[in-house]
Amino acid sequence: MAINSRETIIDYALRNLGHPVIQINVDYKQCEDRLDEALEYFAERHFDGVERAYFKYQLTQTDITNGYIETANIGPTNGVGGDGPTGNDILSVVKIFQFGNLTTVDMFDIRYQLALTDYFGINRGLAGSPSMGLASYDSAKRYIKLIQDFFQPEKRVEFSKVTNRIHILGRKADLIVGQYVVIEAFVLLDPQKYTEIYNDRLLKKYLTALIKRQWGANMAKYDGVQLPGGITLKGAAIYQEAQAEIQALEAELLTSYELPVDFMVG
Numbered sequence: 164m165a166i167n168s169r170e171t172i173i174d175y176a177l178r179n180l181g182h183p184v185i186q187i188n189v190d191y192k193q194c195e196d197r198l199d200e201a202l203e204y205f206a207e208r209h210f211d212g213v214e215r216a217y218f219k220y221q222l223t224q225t226d227i228t229n230g231y232i233e234t235a236n237i238g239p240t241n242g243v244g245g246d247g248p249t250g251n252d253i254l255s256v257v258k259i260f261q262f263g264n265l266t267t268v269d270m271f272d273i274r275y276q277l278a279l280t281d282y283f284g285i286n287r288g289l290a291g292s293p294s295m296g297l298a299s300y301d302s303a304k305r306y307i308k309l310i311q312d313f314f315q316p317e318k319r320v321e322f323s324k325v326t327n328r329i330h331i332l333g334r335k336a337d338l339i340v341g342q343y344v345v346i347e348a349f350v351l352l353d354p355q356k357y358t359e360i361y362n363d364r365l366l367k368k369y370l371t372a373l374i375k376r377q378w379g380a381n382m383a384k385y386d387g388v389q390l391p392g393g394i395t396l397k398g399a400a401i402y403q404e405a406q407a408e409i410q411a412l413e414a415e416l417l418t419s420y421e422l423p424v425d426f427m428v429g
Contacts, residue, residue, distance in 0.1 A: 166362045167359070167362065168358060169195065169354075169361070172362075173191070173194045175367060175371075176374050177374065179371045180371060180374065180378065187378055189374055193374075193377050193381075197377055198370055201369050202360075202366075204416075205363070205365075205369070206254065207254075208420065209365065209366075209421070210421070211360070211363065213349045213350060213351060214248075214349070214350060215347065216240050216247070216347075216350045217240060217347055218237050218346040219343055219344075220238075220345075220346060221341060221342070221343050222342050222343075222344060224340050227340065230331065230335070231328040231329055231330040231331065232331070233327065234250035234251065234328070234329060235251060237250025237253075238250070246356075248350040252350040252353070253322075253349070254349050254350060255322065255324075255348060255349045256320055256329055257347040257348060258346075258347050259320050259329075259345070260344065260345040260346075260347065318332065318337075365416060365420065368408075369409070369412050369413075372408040372409045372412060373405075375405035376402055376409060378401055378405075379398050379399065379401030379405055380398070382397075383402055386399045
């Protein structure tokens with residue numbers, strides 16, 4: 164059976180626990196709740212649960228007045244009416260790309276002049292001066308970037324998934340109505356659209372362990388009760404066994420599948 168939906172992955176987990184040979188004392192609504200938890204953790208800790216996306220957004224007077232952008236107003240990455248991720252799918256914001264005077268490149272821009280002169284002299288040299296190859300061009304570009312960072316640094320942003328607001332830290336004078344900004348962010352992948360998520364090995368094992376822990380929690384109320392035939396209920400043992408499996412799976416996710424932490428410079 165293909166595992167490509169909420170129903171099929173829950174059925175898989177229950178079969179993995181012994182159903183229908185063994186009665187799993189967990190309500191189906193509880194299974195759905197555990198699946199939601201598993202998907203949330205998968206998105207937060209597994210590199211296949213998110214993807215990097217770039218949103219183009221046109222600033223409005225309301226954005227400038229408020230000092231922040233409502234993520235609900237950010238459209239799909241592939242244009243109006245597209246089926247790509249939207250601002251509602253944003254999990255974290257990495258940066259807003261540079262905008263302002265130094266981003267406009269015309270014939271009077273220093274980078275244009277650098278390309279017009281030094282670029283063509285990389286391998287030949289100019290005005291009889293010896294060529295240093297790409298080294299001189301690279302050092303000049305780095306120096307220009309240093310000047311740009313000093314006089315017009317990248318705009319800093321603050322974002323919280325709770326507020327769903329992207330705060331742009333800087334002068335309001337730099338924000339112009341109708342100006343476009345590009346937002347780099349990590350977005351959640353919708354499992355209803357990308358059903359391959361349900362067939363992920365770790366997600367299936369993690370959901371099975373969560374349902375098993377729920378089973379143990381339900382049965383713990385009757386721990387030690389002896390049924391006809393000499394069978395004794397041991398809900399606490401099931402709970403502890405499932406808890407150990409969950410901790411092992413979470414450790415594997417953190418060490419092997421979580422995206423590396425970006426270095427912070429400054």
